[in-house]
Every structure is written in structure tokens, then in C-alpha cells.
Amino acid sequence: MATVDADLGPAPGGGGPSLATRFRRLPVDVWFKPLVIVVLAAGFFTWYATATFTDTEKAQLQWSVLQDTIWAHIKLTVIAAAIVIAIAVPLGILLTRPSLRRLTPIAVGVANVGQAAPAVGLLVLFTFAFGTGFKTAVLGLVVYAVLPILQNTIIGLRQVDANTIEASRGIGYSAARTLFQVELPLAVPVILNGVRTALVILVGTATLSTFIGATSLGTLITTGVNLFLPKVLVAGAILVALLALVIDWLGRLVELAATPKGVA
Template sequence: MSDQTDSVVDTASPVAPAPTAETTPPRAKGTGFWAWFRRLPIDVWLEPLVIVIVGAGFITWHALTDFTANESAQLDTSVLVDTTIAHVKLTVVAAVVVLAIAIPLGILLTRPSMTKLTPIAIGLGNIGQSAPAVGLLVLLTFWLGTGFRTAALGLIVYAVLPILQNTIAGLRQVDRRVIEASRGIGYSAARTLVQVELPLAVPVILNGVRTALVILVGTATLSTFIGATSLGTLITTGITVFLPRVLIAGAILVALLALTVDWIGRLVEYVATPKGMR
């Protein structure tokens, strides 16, 4: 009897499997910056490559070209730096104000008690977007005069609509069942908005932000017509005085700035989007 019992115990005892290549733990993926960078979509890391190539080409052309006296006055390095900084400053100020207005307003208009006001807000945004940028800036000049403040206000009015529309669209596309489930487990309306609705709406909202920022960079060139310094000064000077090199330099710098802003926005959009939605 004892022999049978021992044999049963021996048979039931676990036997450690022999080590094989299949049981070897997989090699851990890289966690450094370059490993993360290589996992980015091709459109995220290809755009900075284009920016670097075009920027290096412009710097080489600027360093090796013999400019005339009139061209040198406009294309001196210090002048280009100051003009670019002024352009960036104008764009950043307008962008900050637009974000502070459009995103909270879009959130407010998606609340059940405020949905009736959505057509009015979109209609007002369409008025600002449909008006020609130069005409809008000129009209604002009669009210506020020329200068930086008028240019910034014109850019704000012109760029509100894309962010407002995308904020509303992004929040409306969130599945109502997900919202009801979050409320059912005890989340307040504010917590549901912050932890459920906004993360799911981030890709659409940030897409609108990218569009608005590129619009701001391009439209800011028109501020030169109302006395605000920007890269548009180089473009208008090149046209009016017939200095093609100055015109080309201004156009290239605006294009580089727009590409850089678009890439930064795309990178932020990728990082802020939940992993399951990328």
C-alpha cells in the first residue's frame, strides 16, 4: 500500500521543464530618447529633416551670396533675427489668446444647457474667418490705429474658428455610453470632462490647434501693412523696391517657421493622444 502511495505522489510531483530558447525572456525594448524617437510615425520625424535641410541651405546661401547695399540693409543677420523674433512674438501672443478663448468656449458650448448657442458662436467665427485678412486688419486700424495691438487682434479674430469647431467636434464625438458609464461609477461632471471627455477629444482638438497656428504664422506677414514688424516686411520690401533676394528670403523664413510650428504641434498631438488612439 505504501508503495502505491509513493508512486502516486511521485507521479503528481511537478517536474521543472528543461530550459529552451522559447522560455528565454525577450530582450527589453530601448527606453532612451532615440528609441522613443524611432517609434514615432514617419510624418513626425520626417518633417524636421526637411526643416534642417532647407534651413541649412538658406544659411549657406546667405553666407556665400554677395548682396548689394540695399539688400544688405534688409538681409543683415541682426535684422533677420530681430524681424523673425517680432514675427514669432506676434504669433505667440495671438495663439495664446486664441487658445484661451476658443477651447473653453468650445467646452462650454458642448454642455447640454448651452448647445442652443452653438450656431450663433459658429456663425460669428465664420464671419471672422470669411473676411479677407487684409480687409479685416484695415478695418481694425480705423478703430485701434496701427501697430502690434491691432495686428494681434486681427489674428485672434481670424484664427478662433478652427480651434472652436474642432473642440466642439471632438467633444461631441465622444461616445455617450462612455460618459454615462463614468457618471455611473460616481464621477462628477467636471471629473468626467477632465478625465474622460477631453483625453478622448485631444486628437481632434489639437488638429484644430495645428491648423490655427499655421494660419497665424502665414497671416502675420500681412501685419506689415498696418505698421507691425514681421517677416512680411521683407516680402513687401522685396516687391515694392524690386529686390528678389529679399523677397525670397522672407518667403523662405515664413515657410520654415510654419513648418516648425506644424511639426511642434504634430509632436504635441502625438504625445498627448492616449496610446490606444494613436
């Protein structure tokens, strides 16, 4: 006989929780954040479709230009994030190995320089060294976002129970196999949380790239401020907020999907 959930009807297949029951068990941010995104997006596009713009505002907010600006911002963020992940995760793994563990405070201290320095100042320094443009903006963003992923990779691997690692070695796993099949899967939630944090930081900080000649949603914000165009300024700010919320939510979904069963 099929099992029945008191409020939600029969569970599909006659066993296990129903779809709605599983939905209720999801963390609040997983289902609540999309509602915020939908409401904010609906409000923005309703305003965008009904507002009256001056010729100057239209030059910045016409859809073709807006699409290019949004895509430039996403491209800047994604490329910087990919480089940061490619650097910080392997480095974090190396720094948790016994032979290199003593170097951890030095590496974290160097990575912390990017977070401690003002983002605008960092970009200006790189501009003096490498000139203006997209590549310099990416470099500045990479330096600024290394710390969360590096730190979380180290913390995630260090919190893996030593007895679990010892048991893995005891059944014949090599050090490399233990790392990839035991340590990293157990550290995934913490590592991905660092990646999600870095992505949100990058989305916000990428707006500053407009000061060194790289197109981003910051272009709308600075244009709105410099020319006193409140509609352009508000549009840029809302789009940055929307992009940050969407990326944070997608990162949370990946985090949940990649977390092994039974790992909190």
C-alpha cells in the first residue's frame, strides 16, 4: 500500500518523502532567495518598461547597450573567479600537506594583503604597473578574491577527522587517493562556501573596474553619479544586486548538490 503524507497525499512510488516534503526540508535560503530575485527582477523590468528616459539616459539604458554591459560584467567576474579557483584551491591543498604546513601563515598573510588593501587603490596600483583595461581589472580582482577560497580550502581539509584519514590509509589507499576520495569530498561544503563568498565579492568589486577603463555595471553607476542621472545610477545598482543574488543562489545549489550525503 502506498504511504500517505498527512497533508500532501501519497508519496510517489509508495515510499520515501513526497516532493513537497523534501522541498520543506531544504534550507530556507535555497527557496526564499529565488523569491527575492523574482520580485526584484519583476520590479526592475516593470520600471524599465514604463519609465520615461531622456536621450542621455536612453544612450546608457537601451537594451542592446545594457545587454553588452551586463555581459561584460559577468565575463569579468567569471574569468577572475576561474583564475582564483585555479590558484587558491591547489595552493590550499598543498598548504595542508605536512611538508608545507609551516608555510600556511605566510601564504594566508600574503593573500590577506588583497583583502586589507582598498580595492580602488589596488586597481590603481596595477594600472601604474600594467596599464588600463580588461586584463588589469581581472588581475586586481584575482588578488582581491584569493583569500576566502584559500582560507576555506585550508579549513575544510584540516577539519577532516584524522581517524578517517588513518582508516583510509589503513585499507590501502595511497596519499593521493585518500586526498581525492576522502579528504576533498568531506571538505567540499567548506570549500564551496568560500567560492560562493569570493564570487559575491567579485560581483561587487568588478563595478570598480570602470575606473581603469574596463566596462562593467560600474559604468552605469559612475555615469549616473558624474552626470547626475539618478535612473542610470539606480539601474546599475539594482542590476549589480540582482547579479550578486543570482550567483550566490546558484553557488548555494552547487554547494548542496556537491555535498556528500550525511555531511552537514
